[in-house]
Amino acid sequence: MKLTNKDTFELILANISRHIKLEQSEIDYFISLLKSRKLKKKQYLLQAGDICRNEYFINKGCLRAYSTDDEGVDHILQLGIEGWWIGDMYSFLTGTAANYHIDALEDSEVLMIDKNSLEELYKTVPKFERFFRIIIQNAFVATQRRVIENLSEDAEERYLQFINRYPAFEQRVPQNQIASYLGITPESLSRIRRQLAAKK
Amino acid sequence: MKLTNKDTFELILANISRHIKLEQSEIDYFISLLKSRKLKKKQYLLQAGDICRNEYFINKGCLRAYSTDDEGVDHILQLGIEGWWIGDMYSFLTGTAANYHIDALEDSEVLMIDKNSLEELYKTVPKFERFFRIIIQNAFVATQRRVIENLSEDAEERYLQFINRYPAFEQRVPQNQIASYLGITPESLSRIRRQLAAKK
DNA sequence: CGTCTATTTGAATGTACTCAAAAGCGGTGG
DNA sequence: CCACCGCTTTTGAGTACATTCAAATAGACG
Secondary structure (H helix, E strand, C coil): CCCCCHHHHHHHHHHHHCCCCCCHHHHHHHHHHCEEEEECCCCEEECECEECCEEEEEEECEEEEEEECCCCCEEEEEEEECCCEECCHHHHHHCCECCCEEEECCCEEEEEEEHHHHHHHHHHCCHHHHHHHHHHHHHHHHHHHHHHHHHHCCHHHHHHHHHHHCHHHHHHCCHHHHHHHHCCCHHHHHHHHHHHHHHC | CCCCCHHHHHHHHHHHHCCCCCCHHHHHHHHHHCEEEEECCCCEEECECEECCEEEEEEECEEEEEEECCCCCEEEEEEEECCCEECCHHHHHHCCECCCEEEECCCEEEEEEEHHHHHHHHHHCCHHHHHHHHHHHHHHHHHHHHHHHHHHCCHHHHHHHHHHHCHHHHHHCCHHHHHHHHCCCHHHHHHHHHHHHHHC
16 A cells, blocks of 8 residues: 555654654655555464565554464564564565564554665665664663563563553553463463452 | 774674675774773673673673572573674663673673764764664564573473574583573573483 | 582472363354 | 353463472582
């Protein structure tokens, strides 16, 4: 879908302007590279085995990226809502089969940019190198923190950190999905919540 | 320490030239921003609570970045040898107190660039935005994979993945440090290794 | 050589898991 | 609009993997 509606880009442009300043011509050019896609709840944006040909900006809704292990259990790599980027970066960078599924936990809309367009964008407006460096840097720091928390905290502590850090997710993401993100079973999370309620 | 010896920069320049092409003048300028530091085994490069004022390129040796939890147990966020970057990126970016210690597992040498110099470098030679974007992107992808492996694999699988992916570490890093990286106790790793040896 | 640290081994413990079933909730179609 | 169906959440009982604590052995460093 090609885009014309200006409102569509408010969020992503606000996002970008927090890190780099763009001329109107640069904005127009950037927007011309984007496509949009709407997803119904449960619909796939990407399936493992596909090549991830885009980076996705979540304009509306809620998505998850996850892998399925040998026993068929899902493990959530990333949750994202409006304003977040999502994708399978390794697949995107190397052009190899994706390891992750991405699907919608709510009816959603993403803006996407494919690899050629992105390289083109880097060449034409080098400031975007800076923008994506910063975005990725922040994602990297958050992921490192998650590694350390997985190593050093028990399930209850991780859950408390999670709802404290991402209150929006606690509202919008089903418990079994939060459990998957935390690396525990839905049964365990249910028990943890009961205990926390008892403590109060 | 200010630098003059050309050999000192071979590794880092080779590293950089894999991603961006530099003019001699740009190389000279970049090098002028670097400082070097030698570390004896067990010596700190950074302590939690300090502000991490540099990004560090490991020119020689082996370092670890780790946090210490409430019970005094260490958890290794990152291991690195020659050719790897290391630091506490959150502290570096925000100027806040570091959460991680970094110290040397072997006598080591790092090249370092401070924040002002790096921003200066980005301004003067924007190609470095690209270079660090790529470096961070790769680190991000690797860290995401680690999250998923921590969520989906048991201790034995994670250990096998580890020695397969980082054979150099198996040689150079003590077992209790590998255990810490994998998120298990040294005792558990010892038992896992015994079982693996028995299977053969 | 002696000391300090790392590794191995054993025994008891615990946190989270699996399997199973019931209760709750939400969406869909009659 | 209500009833039903499927999925999510809760609860229980038994289990397993890794932990803790303790001690012995091995190895590294001065």
